[in-house]
Amino acid sequence: MRACDSEAMSDQHMRRTPRVPLEIKVEYKRFNAFIADYTRDISTGGLFVRTYSPLPPGTEAMFTLVIPKVAAPIILRGVVKRVVTGAESSKEPGMGIELLFDDDRESAALKVVIDALMIDHLGEALFRRLVEVQKNSEG
Numbered sequence: 241m242r243a244c245d246s247e248a249m250s251d252q253h254m255r256r257t258p259r260v261p262l263e264i265k266v267e268y269k270r271f272n273a274f275i276a277d278y279t280r281d282i283s284t285g286g287l288f289v290r291t292y293s294p295l296p297p298g299t300e301a302m303f304t305l306v307i308p309k310v311a312a313p314i315i316l317r318g319v320v321k322r323v324v325t326g327a328e329s330s331k332e333p334g335m336g337i338e339l340l341f342d343d344d345r346e347s348a349a350l351k352v353v354i355d356a357l358m359i360d361h362l363g364e365a366l367f368r369r370l371v372e373v374q375k376n377s378e379g
Contacts, residue, residue, distance in 0.1 A: 259283040260358045265306040284351045294323045294335035
């Protein structure tokens with residue numbers, strides 16, 4: 241896992257949950273093949289996967305995150321919400337994934353992991369500030 245550029249933070253005001261620009265290995269199935277790509281950013285609500293061969297919008301799939309310092313891979317269900325192709329813009333190609341949870345316990349467990357990653361990447365003070373800004377924008 242390594243820190244990525246800050247492009248992910250530029251769309252922060254459009255997000256329901258703060259994202260942190262982190263490169264994490266993500267595995268998923270495309271047709272009959274297993275694919276390994278990397279995230280550009282991640283939050284408790286979704287992630288952006290860098291890829292030149294995205295799944296079509298509306299596709300539901302299982303995504304496996306391989307996170308250093310976490311004993312076992314994290315398997316998440318998600319749906320492709322948007323696709324960015326290299327031809328469309330100067331932005332990096334890939335797909336935006338909205339994470340789907342069966343219950344609040346699943347999302348709370350992921351929140352613990354994502355918060356720890358954000359604190360590790362941003363530092364405690366910046367993380368707390370980002371959470372406070374998010375709370376203020378919701379209310």
